[in-house]
Amino acid sequence: MKTNKSKSDSDYVYITLRLDPVRNAALTTAARRSARSKRKEAELRLSLHxxxxxxxxxxELRSFSK
Structure with a gap:
């Protein structure tokens, strides 16, 4: 049986990222709709992805960054 071990804050790594205005607005809207903070919304979406x-x-990354 798998148990859900609660992770402490020290189990996480923090990162900083840059978003363009369009994606920032999309993240802000998604966070409001889900009643999560932008940080939690970004964390969830990145994890799912x-x-x-x-x-x-x-x-593919080279063509994306142009």
């Missing part, structure tokens, strides 16, 4: 998607090849 990483859990459900494979690594993006470098070639």
């Amino acid at each position: 990483l859990d459900n998607h494979e690594i993006i090849p470098t070639e």
Whole structure:
């Protein structure tokens, strides 16, 4: 049986990221609609994305950053 161990704050790593105005507005809207903070909304969405998607090849990243 799997138990849900509560993680302490020291179990986490904090990062800083840059968002363009369009994605910042989308994150703000999503956070308001879900009644979560922007930090929690970003954490949840990033976790879900990483859990459900494979690594993006470098070639695709080059075209995204243009």
